[in-house]
Amino acid sequence: MSGVSEAERVWWKEAVVYQVYPKSFRDSDGDGVGDLRGLVDRVDYLDDLGVDAVWLNPVYDSPQVDNGYDISDYRSIADGYGDMADWERLRDELHDRDMRLIMDLVVNHTSDQHEWFQRSRREEGEYADYYHWVEGSPEEPPNDWQSVFGGPAWSYDEERGAWYLHLFDEAQPDLNWTNPDVREAVYDMMRWWLDRGIDGFRMDVINMISKAEGYPDGGGEHFMNGPRVHEYVGEMVDEVLADEEILTVGETPGASVADARRYVGEDGLSMVFQFEHVTFDHDEHKWDARDPDLVEFKQILAKWQTGLAEDGWNSLYLNNHDQPRMVSRFGNDDEYRRKSAELLGTLTHTLCGTPFVYQGEELGMTNAPFETREDLRDVEALNYVDATIEDPDTAAESYADVRDAVEAIGRDNARTPMQWSGDEHAGFTDGEPWIDVNPNYTEVNVERAREDPDSVFHYYRDLIALRDRDLVVYGDFELLYPDHPSLFAYTRTLEVDGDDGESEGATERALVVLNFDDEPTTFEAPADVTVDGLELALANDDAPAVPGRSFELGPWEARVYLTPDDSDGSDATDRAEPTSADR
Numbered sequence: 001m002s003g004v005s006e007a008e009r010v011w012w013k014e015a016v017v018y019q020v021y022p023k024s025f026r027d028s029d030g031d032g033v034g035d036l037r038g039l040v041d042r043v044d045y046l047d048d049l050g051v052d053a054v055w056l057n058p059v060y061d062s063p064q065v066d067n068g069y070d071i072s073d074y075r076s077i078a079d080g081y082g083d084m085a086d087w088e089r090l091r092d093e094l095h096d097r098d099m100r101l102i103m104d105l106v107v108n109h110t111s112d113q114h115e116w117f118q119r120s121r122r123e124e125g126e127y128a129d130y131y132h133w134v135e136g137s138p139e140e141p142p143n144d145w146q147s148v149f150g151g152p153a154w155s156y157d158e159e160r161g162a163w164y165l166h167l168f169d170e171a172q173p174d175l176n177w178t179n180p181d182v183r184e185a186v187y188d189m190m191r192w193w194l195d196r197g198i199d200g201f202r203m204d205v206i207n208m209i210s211k212a213e214g215y216p217d218g219g220g221e222h223f224m225n226g227p228r229v230h231e232y233v234g235e236m237v238d239e240v241l242a243d244e245e246i247l248t249v250g251e252t253p254g255a256s257v258a259d260a261r262r263y264v265g266e267d268g269l270s271m272v273f274q275f276e277h278v279t280f281d282h283d284e285h286k287w288d289a290r291d292p293d294l295v296e297f298k299q300i301l302a303k304w305q306t307g308l309a310e311d312g313w314n315s316l317y318l319n320n321h322d323q324p325r326m327v328s329r330f331g332n333d334d335e336y337r338r339k340s341a342e343l344l345g346t347l348t349h350t351l352c353g354t355p356f357v358y359q360g361e362e363l364g365m366t367n368a369p370f371e372t373r374e375d376l377r378d379v380e381a382l383n384y385v386d387a388t389i390e391d392p393d394t395a396a397e398s399y400a401d402v403r404d405a406v407e408a409i410g411r412d413n414a415r416t417p418m419q420w421s422g423d424e425h426a427g428f429t430d431g432e433p434w435i436d437v438n439p440n441y442t443e444v445n446v447e448r449a450r451e452d453p454d455s456v457f458h459y460y461r462d463l464i465a466l467r468d469r470d471l472v473v474y475g476d477f478e479l480l481y482p483d484h485p486s487l488f489a490y491t492r493t494l495e496v497d498g499d500d501g502e503s504e505g506a507t508e509r510a511l512v513v514l515n516f517d518d519e520p521t522t523f524e525a526p527a528d529v530t531v532d533g534l535e536l537a538l539a540n541d542d543a544p545a546v547p548g549r550s551f552e553l554g555p556w557e558a559r560v561y562l563t564p565d566d567s568d569g570s571d572a573t574d575r576a577e578p579t580s581a582d583r
């Protein structure tokens with residue numbers, strides 16, 4: 001029935017991935033920190049939502065300087081999260097429900113507590129060159145590179161008497177990918193996890209693994225999408241991933257569409273997380289955020305949609321554990337919290353690509369207040385606050401002067417505990433949570449959302465179900481009205497075969513219209529857009545069953561019109577089903 005070829009069809013294009021930040025998801029033992037048993041306990045919730053896969057942020061052994069992105073042992077589970085038996089239970093509970101498990105792969109750097117680094121600083125045998133070491137005066141770093149978390153990207157190690165590179169915190173030394181032993185050790189570790197039955201990797205800052213030779217002065221151009229990065233990623237795919245039907249998503253800050261085409265089309269990753277649409281509202285510095293401009297936002301997303309249409313695939317996300325909550329950033333988290341959360345979810349589920357839902361997004365969770373510096377936990381935010389206050393060149397004298405910036409863009413916004421109920425600490429823990437719960441938990445929580453048929457949660461279930469349609473997964477994207485200041489509207493189109501596979505086919509269409517504004521607005525179908533035959537599939541307010549050529553939308557109203565599905569569900573039976581071989 002469908003015109004999608006078998007070669008094109010793959011499970012991770014049809015999937016919706018749910019991202020779990022385990023530290024803040026559900027605590028089972030009352031120590032205030034989320035854990036694997038807590039997550040296992042909520043697998044039915046994810047199943048009920050309808051997602052197909054879980055991406056788990058790092059749960060490996062770690063001193064937790066950067067909440068687990070500083071790994072001290074890749075092959076064991078951090079004490080606070082449980083043990084390998086808990087992890088296996090999680091994998092099995094997910095697989096029993098036909099959900100996949102995607103693990104975080106953090107191989108640009110390790111923790112300074114990793115055995116490799118400990119041996120490297122002692123210059124033990126093959127480990128001596130596992131990291132980027134440069135000798136020189138302890139007074140002067142090898143170059144002017146700055147760490148993503150602020151301050152110089154080099155620290156002097158007294159023990160070895162040399163500088164080592166860390167593009168993130170000083171406790172996160174960068175691995176030396178020019179060393180083939182390092183690459184083999186990483187591939188070995190990846191095979192070890194694949195042998196344990198995982199279904200994919202999310203690859204942390206994978207486009208930063210290659211640094212310019214000789215470490216020239218300058219900025220990201222010397223270590224983002226660096227000179228040998230495609231060689232390394234391609235090699236990793238050939239050596240480890242080529243025969244696996246797994247999902248691989250590379251986190252690639254600063255990557256252009258052309259870069260992404262290479263990571264996906266040539267190197268063989270399934271997709272990347274691009275950053276353009278979550279950085280365009282920063283001024284020079286991440287902490288100088290402006291209100292995002294819709295026209296610019298549309299232009300960026302449309303460029304990625306069309307740029308990867310032929311030989312690539314998009315990931316679709318508006319928030320994750322590093323970004324503020326989408327409804328606070330792109331929506332209206334006050335008067336129109338529900339509607340704008342639903343509208344933004346409509347966008348990420350009806351563009352072409354694989355949607356990623358970040359925990360709590362399906363409730364419309366918002367940014368949180370951080371009244372004092374003591375409320376913050378994120379190393380990046382704390383560095384920024386302290387450095388800004390100490391810097392005599394800034395006007396900031398106390399936390400009060402930087403609070404707005406932290407509350408607008410800081411990563412802790414995403415990391416407040418998942419809001420399960422109106423009980424104390426939002427039902428996240430019986431103890432003291434490691435980070436405060438957002439005070440709006442009494443109103444915004446899973447228990448209430450499940451009881452309320454009009455909640456964001458129920459809307460998300462409908463959105464996820466919409467993706468049973470090939471049209472919604474594979475249809476071609478076309479932006480309408482690129483310059484309209486409040487409407488984000490587009491069509492999706494898919495040619496389908498006749499019923500017998502031979503007779504003349506038909507064209508299936510989708511029309512998605514979103515009003516990104518507190519004021520009503522009018523949509524008028526452009527002359528070349530067919531609305532005949534379209535029927536309402538989903539809306540976040542009352543809407544007529546057929547569109548007409550022109551209609552009014554209220555504040556933050558979202559409508560999805562589709563060619564009706566007359567395939568009696570046969571469409572769904574063609575889908576890429578999980579096979580035991582994939583596992």
Ligand code: GLC
Pocket residue numbers: 066069070106168204205251321322
């Ligand atoms: C990625 C992670 C982020 C982490 C950083 C260093 O950007 O998403 O949370 O701090 O890499 O590993």
